[in-house]
Amino acid sequence: MQLKNKQIGKRLTLATSALLGSLQAQAADYWEVSSALLMYSEADDRVQAVEPVLNLSRQFDDESSINVRVIYDALTGSSPNGAMPASVAQTFTSASAAARIEQAEEDDDEEELEKYGDRGSYTIAPGDLPLDPSFEDNRTVLSLGWTRPLSNGYTMNLGGAYSSEGDFTSFxxxxxxxxxxxxxxxxxxxGLNLEADSINPNGxxxxxxxxxxxxxxxxxxxTKQVVDLMLGVTQVMNRRWLMQFNLGLSQSSGYQNDPYKILTVVNDGNLIVNPDDPESYLYLFENRPEDRQKMSFFWQNKVAIGADDVIDVGYRYMTDxxxxxxxxxxLTYHWQISEGLYLEPHYRYYRQSAADFYTPFLNAGSEVEVVGSSVTxxxxxxxxxxxxxxxSADTMGLKVGLALGSSSELSLRYEVYQQHDDNSxxxxxxxxxxxxxxxxxxLSASWVQLGYTFRW
Amino acid sequence: MLKTTLVVLAVVGLCGCSTVKPWERDLLAKPQMALDSDPLQTAFEDHIYFSKEASSGGRGFGGGGCGCN
Structure with missing residues (x-):
C-alpha cells in the first residue's frame, strides 16, 4: 500500500511533468526506453513524413529523474502555396526551389541540381489547387528534462529543447x-516556458x-520569441476518477508569417497579368500581425471502469x-481485453473560427491598388x-497494445483525420x-504509429 | 472565461478534502490511468495538430518549435 501511495504520488508529479512536455519516468533503478515511429501521409500527394523518436528516462534513489528525447522528422511532398485554384493554368516559380538550385549551382552539386532541376517552376492545371511540389525538410529535436523533489511536498522540474530544420531553429x-x-x-x-526561434527562409x-x-x-x-505560462491543478476526485485542469497563457512576438505563402489578387474574379512578367499572374506574399496572445483552458478526466478499463475525456478551449x-x-476508451492485450478506440472533434485577416484571395480596388506596374x-x-x-475536423483511430513479458510493450495505432470547410x-x-x-x-490525412517500450 | 476558471478552481478546492485513502488508490496507480499514458503519442499528435490547425498547447508546453510550412 505504501508502494501504491508512492506510485500515485509519482503519477501526480508526472502529471506536472507533462506540463513541461517532458518525462514519464515511472520506475526506479533502470532505464525506461520508449521508441516510436510515425508514418504520416496526406491525401493528394501532399505532405508525407517519417518520424522516429527515442526517449530514455531514469528515476534515481532520491526520487529525482531525468529524461532525454531525440526526434528526427523527414518531410517530403507538396504544400499549398496559398494561391487560389482558377479556370486557367497558373505557373509559379518556387522561391524555395529556386534558392536551392542557385546554391547547388554555386556548389556545383549535380545531385541536388538533378533533384530540383525540373522543379524550379511548376504549372498548375485549371481547377487544381496550387501546390508547391518542392516541399522538403528534415527536422531534428533534442529535449532534456530533470525532475527533483524538494522539501515540504514541492517538486521542481527543469527542461530544455533544441529543434533544427533547414530554414528554422528553435531553442x-x-x-x-x-x-x-x-x-x-x-x-x-x-510552469514557465521561454522559446527563441530563428527563421531563415530559402531565398x-x-x-x-x-x-x-x-x-x-x-x-x-x-526571429520570434514565445513566453508560455501555465497553471495546473491535478485532483484525485475519488477512487476511480482523476482530473486535471490547466490554464495556459502564451505571448508570441516577432516573425509570424509563413514565408512561402502567397495570395492571389483578382480583378472582378479574374487573375491579373503580372505587370513585370507577362508569363505569370499577380500574387502577393502574405502578412500576419507581429504579436499573438493566446489563452487556453484544458480539462482532462480519467475514469476507471471495472478493474482495468479507463475512459479518458479531454476538452480544450483556446482563444487568441x-x-x-x-x-x-x-475521447479514448482503454479496453483491457486480457492481461497482455488492450484496444483503444479514439475520437477527436475540433472546430476553429477564422483569424480576422484570413482571406482566400485579395480583390484589386478594395484590398489592393493596382496602377500600371505599381501594386500597393x-x-x-x-x-x-x-x-x-x-x-472543423474529425479524427478517428484505433490502437492495439500487446505486452511482451512483464516489462515491455508493443503498440500499433492507426488514425484518420478529415477537415471540413466552415468558411463563408x-x-x-x-x-x-x-x-x-x-x-x-x-485536408485529409492518416498516420500509423508503431511503439515499443522496454526496461533496460 | 475567468469566471469559468474560478468556478472550476473552487470546485477542485472543495473536493480537495478527498477521502480516497492510500490503500484505495490501486486503480489510480495503473499505467492506463496516467494523465499522459503515452507521452510519445502525445508528442506526435501535438506536432501534427500544431502543423495543421491554429491552436496548440493546453496539456503542456510543446518545446522544440516547428517551422511547419
Whole structure:
C-alpha cells in the first residue's frame, strides 16, 4: 500500500511533468526506453513524413529523474502555396526551389541540381489547387528534462529543447514548481516556458504584401520569441476518477508569417497579368500581425471502469487576439481485453473560427491598388493559409497494445483525420477565373504509429 | 472565461478534502490511468495538430518549435 501511495504520488508529479512536455519516468533503478515511429501521409500527394523518436528516462534513489528525447522528422511532398485554384493554368516559380538550385549551382552539386532541376517552376492545371511540389525538410529535436523533489511536498522540474530544420531553429527552456496537498490528492503547479526561434527562409525573408516573383526581401533571417505560462491543478476526485485542469497563457512576438505563402489578387474574379512578367499572374506574399496572445483552458478526466478499463475525456478551449477560437473534444476508451492485450478506440472533434485577416484571395480596388506596374496592398494583414481559416475536423483511430513479458510493450495505432470547410464564401463574379473554384482546401490525412517500450 | 476558471478552481478546492485513502488508490496507480499514458503519442499528435490547425498547447508546453510550412 505504501508502494501504491508512492506510485500515485509519482503519477501526480508526472502529471506536472507533462506540463513541461517532458518525462514519464515511472520506475526506479533502470532505464525506461520508449521508441516510436510515425508514418504520416496526406491525401493528394501532399505532405508525407517519417518520424522516429527515442526517449530514455531514469528515476534515481532520491526520487529525482531525468529524461532525454531525440526526434528526427523527414518531410517530403507538396504544400499549398496559398494561391487560389482558377479556370486557367497558373505557373509559379518556387522561391524555395529556386534558392536551392542557385546554391547547388554555386556548389556545383549535380545531385541536388538533378533533384530540383525540373522543379524550379511548376504549372498548375485549371481547377487544381496550387501546390508547391518542392516541399522538403528534415527536422531534428533534442529535449532534456530533470525532475527533483524538494522539501515540504514541492517538486521542481527543469527542461530544455533544441529543434533544427533547414530554414528554422528553435531553442527553449522551461521550469515548473509543483506542490502536493491533501495527502497527495491535490497537486498545484506553475510552469514557465521561454522559446527563441530563428527563421531563415530559402531565398530570404520576403517583403510582406509585395509581389511574388519580384524577389524583394527584408534580409535573410528573422526571429520570434514565445513566453508560455501555465497553471495546473491535478485532483484525485475519488477512487476511480482523476482530473486535471490547466490554464495556459502564451505571448508570441516577432516573425509570424509563413514565408512561402502567397495570395492571389483578382480583378472582378479574374487573375491579373503580372505587370513585370507577362508569363505569370499577380500574387502577393502574405502578412500576419507581429504579436499573438493566446489563452487556453484544458480539462482532462480519467475514469476507471471495472478493474482495468479507463475512459479518458479531454476538452480544450483556446482563444487568441487574432480572433481564432477553438474547441477540442478528445475521447479514448482503454479496453483491457486480457492481461497482455488492450484496444483503444479514439475520437477527436475540433472546430476553429477564422483569424480576422484570413482571406482566400485579395480583390484589386478594395484590398489592393493596382496602377500600371505599381501594386500597393490596402490591407495591413492578409493570409490564405488554410490553418487560419474556419473549419472543423474529425479524427478517428484505433490502437492495439500487446505486452511482451512483464516489462515491455508493443503498440500499433492507426488514425484518420478529415477537415471540413466552415468558411463563408467570398463573392466572385459569375463566369470569372475564380467562379466555382474551391476557396478552402480540406485536408485529409492518416498516420500509423508503431511503439515499443522496454526496461533496460 | 475567468469566471469559468474560478468556478472550476473552487470546485477542485472543495473536493480537495478527498477521502480516497492510500490503500484505495490501486486503480489510480495503473499505467492506463496516467494523465499522459503515452507521452510519445502525445508528442506526435501535438506536432501534427500544431502543423495543421491554429491552436496548440493546453496539456503542456510543446518545446522544440516547428517551422511547419
Amino acid at each position: 527553449s527552456v522551461n521550469g515548473a514548481l509543483a506542490r502536493d496537498f491533501n495527502n497527495k490528492a491535490t497537486t498545484v503547479s506553475l 530570404g525573408v520576403p517583403t510582406a504584401l509585395t509581389m511574388y516573383g519580384a524577389g524583394n526581401t527584408d534580409g535573410s533571417d528573422d 487576439d487574432w480572433s481564432v477560437n477553438s474547441h477540442t473534444l478528445d 496592398a490596402l490591407v495591413d494583414e492578409a493570409s490564405s493559409d488554410p490553418r487560419l481559416g474556419a473549419f 464564401l467570398k463573392a466572385v463574379a459569375a463566369g470569372s477565373h475564380l467562379d466555382g473554384m474551391s476557396q478552402f482546401a480540406e
